Amino acid sequence: MSRYKEKPENNPDLLKTRTPLLTGNNIEEKRQEILDYFHDTFDIYESLFESLASDDSFYIKSNSLRHPLIFYYGHTAVFFINKLNVAGIISERIDDNIESMLAIGVDEMSWDDLDENHYNWPTVEQVKAYRDRTRSIVDKYIRNCDFKLPISWEDPMWIIIMGIEHERIHLETTSVLIRELPIEAVKPHPIWSNICRDSGEPPKNILIEAEGGKITLGKSYDSPTYGWDNEYGNFETEVKGFKASKYLVSNKEFLEFVEDGGYKQKGYWSDEGWQWVSHRQASHPVFWIRQGDNYKYRTMLEIIDMPWNWPVDINYLEAKAFCSWKSQKTGKSIRMPSEAEWYKLRSLVGNDQPTWNIAPGNINLEHYISSCPVDEFEFKNGFFDIIGNIWQWTETTIDGFEGFKVHPIYDDFSTPTFDGKHNIFKGGCWISTGNYAIKDSRYAFRRHFFQHAGLRYVEAEPIKDEQTNIYESDLMVSQYIEFHYGDKYFDTEIFPVACAQICIEAAKGKNTSKALDIGCATGRSAFELATKFDSVDAIDFSARFINIPTNLKNKGVQRYTILEEGELVQYKEVSLNDFPEYEKVKDNINFAQGDACNLSEKYNGYDLVFAGNLLDRLYDPEKFLQHAKSIINPEGLLILASPYTWLEDFTDREKWLGGFKAQTGESYTTLDGLKDVLSPQFQLVGEPVSVPFVIRETKRKFQHTLSELTIWEKKGE
Numbered sequence: 001m002s003r004y005k006e007k008p009e010n011n012p013d014l015l016k017t018r019t020p021l022l023t024g025n026n027i028e029e030k031r032q033e034i035l036d037y038f039h040d041t042f043d044i045y046e047s048l049f050e051s052l053a054s055d056d057s058f059y060i061k062s063n064s065l066r067h068p069l070i071f072y073y074g075h076t077a078v079f080f081i082n083k084l085n086v087a088g089i090i091s092e093r094i095d096d097n098i099e100s101m102l103a104i105g106v107d108e109m110s111w112d113d114l115d116e117n118h119y120n121w122p123t124v125e126q127v128k129a130y131r132d133r134t135r136s137i138v139d140k141y142i143r144n145c146d147f148k149l150p151i152s153w154e155d156p157m158w159i160i161i162m163g164i165e166h167e168r169i170h171l172e173t174t175s176v177l178i179r180e181l182p183i184e185a186v187k188p189h190p191i192w193s194n195i196c197r198d199s200g201e202p203p204k205n206i207l208i209e210a211e212g213g214k215i216t217l218g219k220s221y222d223s224p225t226y227g228w229d230n231e232y233g234n235f236e237t238e239v240k241g242f243k244a245s246k247y248l249v250s251n252k253e254f255l256e257f258v259e260d261g262g263y264k265q266k267g268y269w270s271d272e273g274w275q276w277v278s279h280r281q282a283s284h285p286v287f288w289i290r291q292g293d294n295y296k297y298r299t300m301l302e303i304i305d306m307p308w309n310w311p312v313d314i315n316y317l318e319a320k321a322f323c324s325w326k327s328q329k330t331g332k333s334i335r336m337p338s339e340a341e342w343y344k345l346r347s348l349v350g351n352d353q354p355t356w357n358i359a360p361g362n363i364n365l366e367h368y369i370s371s372c373p374v375d376e377f378e379f380k381n382g383f384f385d386i387i388g389n390i391w392q393w394t395e396t397t398i399d400g401f402e403g404f405k406v407h408p409i410y411d412d413f414s415t416p417t418f419d420g421k422h423n424i425f426k427g428g429c430w431i432s433t434g435n436y437a438i439k440d441s442r443y444a445f446r447r448h449f450f451q452h453a454g455l456r457y458v459e460a461e462p463i464k465d466e467q468t469n470i471y472e473s474d475l476m477v478s479q480y481i482e483f484h485y486g487d488k489y490f491d492t493e494i495f496p497v498a499c500a501q502i503c504i505e506a507a508k509g510k511n512t513s514k515a516l517d518i519g520c521a522t523g524r525s526a527f528e529l530a531t532k533f534d535s536v537d538a539i540d541f542s543a544r545f546i547n548i549p550t551n552l553k554n555k556g557v558q559r560y561t562i563l564e565e566g567e568l569v570q571y572k573e574v575s576l577n578d579f580p581e582y583e584k585v586k587d588n589i590n591f592a593q594g595d596a597c598n599l600s601e602k603y604n605g606y607d608l609v610f611a612g613n614l615l616d617r618l619y620d621p622e623k624f625l626q627h628a629k630s631i632i633n634p635e636g637l638l639i640l641a642s643p644y645t646w647l648e649d650f651t652d653r654e655k656w657l658g659g660f661k662a663q664t665g666e667s668y669t670t671l672d673g674l675k676d677v678l679s680p681q682f683q684l685v686g687e688p689v690s691v692p693f694v695i696r697e698t699k700r701k702f703q704h705t706l707s708e709l710t711i712w713e714k715k716g717e
Contacts, residue, residue, distance in 0.1 A: 361388025523549025
């Protein structure tokens with residue numbers, strides 16, 4: 001029997017839980033704490049589905065962009081089994097069909113991407129039986145596993161907490177889907193019907209001064225609370241002083257926007273927002289129900305008279321339009337806060353969920369099973385609802401902090417949202433529990449997404465367009481990032497590093513004012529050359545390639561994926577923090593797109609020109625070499641590295657520098673061709689050397705190649 005059923009029906013004490021600390025001194029006490037947290041979470045989640053009127057309600061798509069509730073009923077249990085198997089913690093499967101069907105498809109789609117697939121969903125009884133079996137497996141593991149304190153994300157107990165917190169997420173998102181069901185598909189419930197019954201006219205909203213200053217976001221890896229991977233790392237910024245609204249925007253305050261034709265005037269909306277309005281034919285918030293000249297309000301299980309003093313529930317696009325309208329009406333710069341600005345407000349809240357005696361706001365299911373008036377929970381400096389009641393949209397699109405690492409067991413939790421299309425919301429809502437309710441939590445959703453979310457607006461300077469550090473997934477580009485900045489394979493030196501060191505050694509005793517790295521690809525050799533040369537121009541024909549070192553130079557980090565097998569990838573990151581010598585010289589490098597066979601006249605006067613694995617990929621290699629002779633200073637160096645794999649895909653056969661010499665019937669090597677083209681201005685210095693390199697294609701497939709490197713010195717005048 002579930003512990004939920006053992007509670008008095010009108011006692012919500014089971015709902016008042018805290019995410020467990022990862023620290024402690026007693027293994028068995030911590031084991032019991034996690035065991036209780038697991039069962040409480042399982043019970044609370046299952047109780048939510050008791051509010052459905054019948055089994056038929058499980059199969060209604062309350063939102064065309066998401067699965068019916070039967071998916072979510074089983075998904076959280078499937079997550080446990082799949083992740084525990086991936087982590088090697090268990091080797092037990094329950095139902096292959098359910099574990100496949102209910103595993104993927106949670107993130108909402110773009111607003112115009114209708115899912116017309118037909119699924120042969122399992123029955124409610126089948127899913128309940130699956131959940132029961134999962135409960136038994138996880139219970140047994142918690143009771144018997146070995147773990148240590150503090151719990152770190154390499155520990156198996158971390159994966160257990162991950163599964164619990166994952167279900168806590170879906171407790172909230174499922175409540176939204178239930179709220180979107182037809183009212184006849186739900187029924188009253190002894191716990192989930194305990195909504196706030198206070199409503200009335202809201203107070204007038206005003207702007208209050210909020211203090212700025214330096215702030216550091218991100219949690220350390222020894223934090224005492226569980227976190228999703230995007231919470232970790234470090235981001236320091238300076239927040240200018242701003243003004244923020246005293247209250248969350250109420251239904252009544254938002255009504256002014258609606259009645260002023262806000263949903264009918266394109267000028268208030270972003271392009272994405274107006275497309276959404278047109279597609280949805282939206283004319284008011286989704287949980288408002290128009291009845292004649294009046295509005296009703298949909299809670300999770302009821303339709304009630306409009307509580308005008310409760311916060312409005314809207315998506316980011318509506319919040320953005322409201323702020324645009326407010327700016328026009330007031331003549332002020334009104335917008336949503338940034339994530340950092342919200343944290344400055346959050347600093348007014350002294351404690352956090354694991355340590356508070358009672359929630360200071362309408363959060364963690366400690367007060368109501370709904371929103372409540374915007375003037376009920378007051379915090380410092382006159383602000384209300386800094387946390388709780390509803391989520392607060394921000395202007396910040398989610399990205400990883402510096403030092404971000406993907407958790408290998410849930411490698412697609414955060415990275416798919418690092419696309420510039422998912423905005424962060426902060427503060428939690430009435431049903432935010434577990435990790436959702438702690439200060440460091442970071443969640444982001446597509447801008448058309450509905451949660452129990454609204455806004456607090458600020459008066460502040462406009463925010464500059466953000467540059468999101470999206471994971472580079474282009475196969476060729478990712479291979480070259482790994483080739484330049486990734487791991488060594490088969491004890492082979494990183495090719496651009498090895499070549500650059502040869503260049504630097506060859507330039508000893510010579511002028512090192514200016515170098516050209518032509519065909520620089522993803523830029524590693526340019527960074528190396530800049531440690532010895534005062535100025536480096538780094539040019540590549542591919543804009544996709546040149547974007548990588550440009551991003552590294554400007555943002556200090558570049559994320560990418562490398563192929564493992566099939567569609568499986570590994571998430572990786574390169575940071576300039578790992579190369580302090582590059583950080584010092586990055587401003588001496590100019591990365592640019594350009595054609596090696598048709599360089600701009602501004603590129604000249606070089607003491608060294610390096611072309612790494614470029615020659616046999618040019619459409620006119622001789623033209624490049626002839627021009628190179630003219631842009632190198634006397635006694636300067638031309639250093640060429642190439643495996644000489646001439647292909648007609650890149651170079652017409654008659655332009656190859658090596659091959660079969662028809663006139664004499666003799667072989668004619670590329671080195672012979674180089675001597676002919678470069679003489680008499682250049683002479684070969686020493687003998688050619690072979691520089692090996694390895695390009696990783698997949699986890700088990702590599703290219704191993706020898707590139708011939710030659711050094712040519714321009715004769716003095």
